[in-house]
Amino acid sequence: MRILVTGAAGFIGSALLCRLLSDVDSGDVTGLDLGDAPPAASGRRLSWIRGGLDDRAVLEQLGAAPFDLAFHLASVPGSRAEAEPVLGRRVNLDASLDLFQLLAQSRNRPRVVYASSVAVYGALSDAPVGVQTEARPAITYGAHKRMVEIALADHTRRGDLSGIALRLPGIVARPRPVSGFGSAFMSELLHALAAGERYVCPVSPAATAWWLSARATVDNLLLAGRIDCCGTLQLPALRLSIAEVVAGLARLYGPERSALVTFDPDKAIEAVFGRYPMLDVRAELALGFSHDGSPVELIRNALRA
Template identity: 55%
Template sequence: MTRYLITGAGGFVGRNLAGALLDRMTPGDELTLLDREVASPHPRARAVEGDLGEGAVLEAALAARPDVVFHLASVPGALAEREYALGRRVNVDATLNLFEGLADAARPPTLVYASSVAVYSALGTAPVDARTPLHPQLSYGTHKRMMELALEDFSRRGELRGVALRLPGIVARPGESSGFGSAFMSDVIRSLAAGKPYTCPVSPGGAAWWMSAPCAARNLLHAGELGTPGTWTLPALHLSVGQVVTALSTLFGDDRGALVTYQPDERIEALFGRYPPLHTPEAEALGFTHDGSARRLVRAALTAR
């Protein structure tokens, strides 16, 4: 029997991870879903609703002493930048409290931490690999790097088996993706698939690292099964907006490209539209994967919960 906990279970990645995990769970396994709100919890899952930063909520979530924890709860980039105190409270203070509440040298649980490629500095044209310096430009990225280091220290002490995964842009988020400067990545997919016009804040040549939510869920589950401590940048597709639009046109009709109007926003493009190629042989050797192609990315992204 394995006891699982997902924090941020009501969020976009959390919903997809919970669904994928429930499909894999065996009789006797237990799952706790933690978030401020958890809509329609599965009969096999226990919901704990509340703020992770509140001691009573954290205590309730840890009551079952989970064996594997997926820590997804966070205040995202743009929101963490606007509201520093909120971002610090959730991304740093509550996360450290979670690590400390789980730490157990006699029986260390596996903790899979959803970090972010926001830990990198302003990127040039050289490919990103394990030697690329880490100099985050936003508070969100700084928070993520701080917690990577903290998790590495808990692992060194033998109190947790910490696996930090640096997630790229995950698509395709439903509705308005408030708090994320990279929202255009989801919006362009959902708008064009539905045949709706879309004004894109990044030029057609603007490139980013893309991953579908189902692929992200598979990688997170793989990390939980692997249980190998370390910090890894996940493989991701390096695609321009134009390539994604072409994939959408191939799948849904040539008219889809005409639905896009490009009005580049310099700040958004500088942060999210000038990514160089990504080389992740270390993560790939451990079994982590990307979506395979732009068309597969779009297909998978549109099945996201």
Template identity: 50%
Template sequence: MRVLVTGAAGFIGATLVDLLRRRGTIGGRAVTALALVDQSVADAGDALAISGDLAEAATLRAIADFQADVVFHLAAVPGGAAEADPALGRRVNLDASLSLFELLAASGRRPVLVYASSIAVYGANLPDLVTPQTPLRPPLTYGAHKQVCEILLADFTRRGAIDGRSVRLPGIVARPGNGTGLVSAFMSDILYALRDGKPFVCPVGPASTAWWMSTSRCTENLLHAAVMDVPAGEAARAWPLPVLRLSMAEVITTCAKLYGADRQQVTFQPIPGVEAVFGRYPRLDDAPSRALGLRDDGSADALVRRALGEIE
């Protein structure tokens, strides 16, 4: 099995590549060749490094020559950065993704493509229970582009050119504090602060709820998505990853128990725009995703410990 990962140097991409190297298989099938696509791949090891932008002809030629059987498409400009620079967001998140879809479709190989979509497609003002029938109303450019790519990938799949599987990623933690352009970065920052005994100003209130997942659980789900048996007639080909729905107060209580964190470390200064988009997530009907073998972190304790690299 020949496997290609775009966005391989990113937070989730690097974790996925590490998991692929440690396991060496996907669904019991050996990974015989691995290609890493990114503008800067620090250490490709024995993998093929394809350094460049997906919008560049040379990068697309190298991808075509690799002839992947499975592609994990993670490359993206994150939400805050895409909102600040819509042209960049479109070029990377929409135009480059479509170029990749067209390239893979033209190969005649019908590769499996696991697309990292986002819960950003749902939007704000959600009902008390989000179901597969809940209308998608993305409030940001990032989410709009993700929704468009889901639709396009489903259409390529309908035509038999690609075996597409879009998975909607929730808040993935714990990202390093390196200014990635994610408005939701506070979900990671608070974990580091509470573990390390540092003060933290939270941009959402203590009762604010979000959908959480550790990066290690996320990458395990991505691998599973490549081999899961998709029900016949599944037209949308898009599923939310199962989540833990936790309030900020629950996360703080968990960290207090695990690390002796002082709840007084956290002061709350809610920003209405941030709280409206990232702090009011309702219950999620993720039964269809669980039926396919996708899963959450199991508990708040396990989520935090896995997110901070203490357990796998």
């Protein structure tokens, strides 16, 4: 089996790459990213392509031999895509469509796992959210993610790809320094309290968000690569308040850690990242997709070296 991972040096991509390489039965893996291969990823089964999918020469390299399975994780993050719409379109939309076309030309109907985003939903109400919720993206990043979901579904309908798109929530804990994301506080809170550092939280104790560890995310990506299911799915995640996360940190590291947190809510951040409703993921749970189980397990998984 030949496997492709785009965005393979990123937060989730590097974790996925290492898991694939640790499984001797997973086959040969090609990693693609703008940077070098992660130090933890090595071995004769790994091939590395340094470059971007918006580079025609890179696509030509990828087209040299067919892939059986592709994990498409590469993207320009939301804040940068909003600030640089031409770059966002070139990478998040155009390059994704070019990759799907390239994979479709192999005629072996490869399995494609696409990392979509909850950004496709746009503004949220109090109603539970799932794939049945109307997608009304409010930012360019979410719009492009939805467009690519549709393109993957069309390739699957035509029979030249076997596609599954997973809508990812906020994933923790991104390595320090955590920057460039409106939801950065979710990772920074975990890092700070685990290290015994004081932290000023930009949302209130009652603010709720969807939490999923990188470890659980990789488990779900691997499941998506092997099950016989196509279409768009919402990944399960824990809906937790900041108070519940702080309580979990106190259970793991001692009750005194709770006193390290003070709150200075930013209305703009809380409006976007602190009012998440329940998720309706009954169908996804029935398929075997999962979240971390509890706040304590989320923290353990998120901070596991």
